[in-house]
Amino acid sequence: MRLNGEISHREGEGEGEEEAENEVGSSQKVVVGYALTSKKKKSFLQPKFLSFARNKGIFFVAIDLNKPLLEQGPFDVVLHKLSGKEWREVIEEYSEKHPEVTILDPPDAIQHLHNRQSMLQDVADLNLSDCYGKVGVPRQLFVIKNPSTIPYEITKAGMKLPLVAKPLVVDGTAKSHELFLAYDEFSLSELEPPLVLQEFVNHGGLLFKIYIVGETIKVVRRFSLPNISEHELSKVDGLFRFPRVSCAAASADEAYLDPTIAEHPPRSLLERLAGELRRRLGLHLFNIDMIREYGTKNVFYVIDINYFPGYGKMPDYEHVFTDFLLSLVQNKFKKKPDT
Numbered sequence: 153m154r155l156n157g158e159i160s161h162r163e164g165e166g167e168g169e170e171e172a173e174n175e176v177g178s179s180q181k182v183v184v185g186y187a188l189t190s191k192k193k194k195s196f197l198q199p200k201f202l203s204f205a206r207n208k209g210i211f212f213v214a215i216d217l218n219k220p221l222l223e224q225g226p227f228d229v230v231l232h233k234l235s236g237k238e239w240r241e242v243i244e245e246y247s248e249k250h251p252e253v254t255i256l257d258p259p260d261a262i263q264h265l266h267n268r269q270s271m272l273q274d275v276a277d278l279n280l281s282d283c284y285g286k287v288g289v290p291r292q293l294f295v296i297k298n299p300s301t302i303p304y305e306i307t308k309a310g311m312k313l314p315l316v317a318k319p320l321v322v323d324g325t326a327k328s329h330e331l332f333l334a335y336d337e338f339s340l341s342e343l344e345p346p347l348v349l350q351e352f353v354n355h356g357g358l359l360f361k362i363y364i365v366g367e368t369i370k371v372v373r374r375f376s377l378p379n380i381s382e383h384e385l386s387k388v389d390g391l392f393r394f395p396r397v398s399c400a401a402a403s404a405d406e407a408y409l410d411p412t413i414a415e416h417p418p419r420s421l422l423e424r425l426a427g428e429l430r431r432r433l434g435l436h437l438f439n440i441d442m443i444r445e446y447g448t449k450n451v452f453y454v455i456d457i458n459y460f461p462g463y464g465k466m467p468d469y470e471h472v473f474t475d476f477l478l479s480l481v482q483n484k485f486k487k488k489p490d491t
């Protein structure tokens with residue numbers, strides 16, 4: 153936490169402006185260095201968020217990627233979402249030299265979500281079920297090399313069609329979001345490994361995005377792929393690429409939906425799932441794509457977990473995020489031995 157006079161250039165503040173006394177009137181400031189793509193900066197560092205944060209004494213400072221990170225700052229927090237081994241090494245070196253700075257989030261923890269096998273392994277291991285419901289992962293098969301063996305492997309594994317085919321690697325490129333629906337196992341050999349094949353679970357065309365920001369959980373409904381009937385399955389063959397149906401900010405929260413489909417997952421189940429994943433993944437910032445098996449009350453499947461997702465699409469994100477950043481720094485302050 154910085155006191156007056158220690159801040160260099162700040163995002164979103166004109167030259168020579170009086171330093172904004174933050175809302176609580178204290179002169180303590182939190183400096184967040186960020187390294188984000190321009191797309192992410194635009195969607196996440198919205199003006200309303202920057203000004204709200206500034207009033208809380210939080211200032212965002214762009215990290216100059218053309219200068220050594222160690223020569224920049226000082227920062228209380230470093231917030232980043234960039235791909236590539238080189239950037240990971242920069243952050244790891246910085247974190248070793250500056251253990252006092254909170255890194256959101258550690259690169260090796262983020263890496264865990266860049267592979268759709270390791271991504272869901274913790275959920276599968278959890279095998280979470282209690283009196284409020286059950287959370288699992290759809291049956292899936294990983295195809296690393298030879299696509300010609302897919303039909304045999306699918307049959308051997310007793311996988312039920314249709315299947316969703318997803319690139320195994322999630323690296324922020326458009327390619328990692330190229331998904332296909334397969335109505336027969338033979339057409340799958342046209343796909344390019346490495347990939348994961350997941351059983352398609354009917355879920356009434358609605359998906360829950362469970363946003364996690366530290367200890368906070370926010371549930372958003374999003375439209376999703378419609379159910380596929382046995383009749384349709386018997387009539388259709390082949391492979392169909394589909395668009396990113398659930399990514400648009402257009403939430404389904406305002407639409408009238410069948411309550412048995414649209415009812416949020418039980419809070420207690422979400423609290424347990426979020427708590428376990430925060431601990432096992434070692435992440436503060438992620439969301440969970442969860443679907444309810446159509447026709448059941450509380451049988452849920454996690455189909456995707458995303459690092460530092462589109463928080464700008466999350467209602468009230470500016471309050472949630474600023475409270476989170478303040479709590480991070482205040483908790484660190486409390487832990488500091490009396491000097």
Ligand SMILES: Nc1ncnc2c1ncn2[C@@H]1O[C@H](COP(=O)(O)OP(=O)(O)OP(=O)(O)O)[C@@H](O)[C@H]1O
Pocket residue numbers: 290316318328329330331350351352353354355359375376377396397398399441443455456458
């Ligand atoms: N096993 C499944 N059963 C039913 N529908 C699925 C399944 N897997 C994916 N889908 C549908 O495909 C959409 C995209 O899947 P997924 O979220 O895994 O891809 P993604 O590229 O990681 O998307 P994003 O990162 O933008 O959330 C889901 O929102 C859902 O509509």
Ligand SMILES: O=P(O)(O)O[C@H]1[C@H](O)[C@H](O)[C@H](OP(=O)(O)O)[C@@H](OP(=O)(O)O)[C@@H]1O
Pocket residue numbers: 191192195233322323324325361398399400439458459460461462463465
């Ligand atoms: O609707 P959400 O917030 O889930 O959309 C996210 C998406 O889930 C992924 O997290 C995207 O990141 P990549 O997987 O790295 O592509 C996010 O894109 P980003 O540009 O905001 O990081 C989507 O917003």
Ligand SMILES: [Mg+2]
Pocket residue numbers: 398441456457
């Ligand atoms: Mg998803």
Ligand SMILES: [Mg+2]
Pocket residue numbers: 456457458
């Ligand atoms: Mg995803």
